[in-house]
Amino acid sequence: MLDFHKELEDFRGEKSLILGNGFGIAYDAAAGTHSFRWDSLAELCNFDADSPLLLLLEQCYYDFELAHQKINNAINVSEHYDEGRQFSGVMSSEVQVLRSELISAITNSHPPSLGRRCTVEEKKFIAARVSRCRKFLKEFKRVFSLNYDLLLYWVRCYDNDFLGKDCFKSNGDLLAFVEDENANFFFPHGALFINRRGVDAEKSRSSTEIPILARVKQNIREGRFPMCVSEGTGEQKLAAIRDNNYLNFAYQKIEQSRGVIFTFGASFMEGKDDHIIEAMIKSPAKKIVVGEFEPTEADRLRLLHSFQSISEKIGRRKEIVVANTSRTEIW
Incomplete structure (x- = not known):
């Protein structure tokens, strides 16, 4: 089995990185936490199995913002027909449940140190x-990053020592999306700190007084939901990406990647990220190194099959290898 760390060291040209949930799991392993072992925020919510709200989320592919919008639309329409306002009252309660469950899920999906000031020893360790x-x-x-969590944001902005650039510029009290060819951090599936702004996007500000975790919770309480392209097939995710200028810009940057593309901690299971595979194969990159933690031969064959199937579908050939990430200590 090829070694991810050696593949990284041996190649001297342009390199791109696509991070999956394994990025957060690796942090958990280093920090002794259990915060990032989840695939969907809905997993962390306390909905009953037969909850109409859960069914609505499923229909919206677990897009909390879309579910919130649909409930508000139902309230607006019902006010013209619901004389006793019983239905609109129920819907208003569901809005509050949706907000509180999402806040609870976000709280449970991040280490406490992302949302409060740390002790001296914690600060040294972090x-x-x-x-x-x-x-x-x-x-x-x-x-x-294909993840929705705050981990990469936190690393980039830690202690106000900003690493690299994204596509968000100051515009009054907002950080608005502006196309930037020099940007090097992208979130093609959105994230908890990115909000929809029509067909564009805006990013949440954080500060010492209001850390990013607290800011995201505040946004949700005020009805501003994060833009996250969550469940569904690769085709459904790609359609959602194409509908937003920021997401589409980020996705196109994968298609423009050169040299070697490395993936770390992305499972590419069940066709949910076929659109990401397709973007990599369409790119001018000469090679794709798919990083997997301690992969078995069955894992290697599954991943190669996923990539080769897309390659045959679009008529593009690319060198694709699977490499073991267990020796790659990123934290």
Whole structure:
């Protein structure tokens, strides 16, 4: 089995990185936490199995913002027909449940240190982890995260020492999306700190007084939901990406990647990220190194089959290898 760390060291040209949930799991392993072992925020919510709200979320592919919008639309329409306002009252209660469950899920999906001031010992430990991670990230010209959590944001902005650039510029009290060809951090599936702004996007500000975790919770309480392209097939995710200028811009940067594309901690299971595979294969990159933690031969064959199937579908050939990430200490 090829070694991810050696593949990274041996190649001297332009490198891009696509991060999956394994990025957070690796942090858990280094920090002794259990915060990032989840695939969907809905997993962390306390909905009953037969809850109409859960069914609505399923229909919206677990897009909390879309579900919130649909409930508000139902309230607006019902006010013209619901004389006793019983239905609109129920719907208003569901809005509050949706908000509170999402806030609870976000709280449970991040270490407490992301949302409060740390002790001196905690700060020393975290600073060492962040420093190591930044050293790893600097190996790459572009970094793409498929995750919705706050971990990469936190690493980039730690202690107000900003690493790299994204596509968000100050516009009054907002950080608005502006196309930037020099940006090197992208979130093609959105994230908890990115909000929809029509067909564009805006990013949440954080500060010492209001850390990013607290800011995201505040946004949700005020009805501003994060933009996250969550469940569904690769085709459904791609359609959602194409509908937003920021997401589409981020996705196109994968298609423009050169040299070697490395993936770390992305499972590419059940066709949910076929659109990401397709973007990599369409790119001018000469090779794709798919990083997997301690892969078995069955894992290697599954991943190669997923990539080769897309390659045959679109008529593009690319060198694709699977490499073991167990020796790659990024935290």
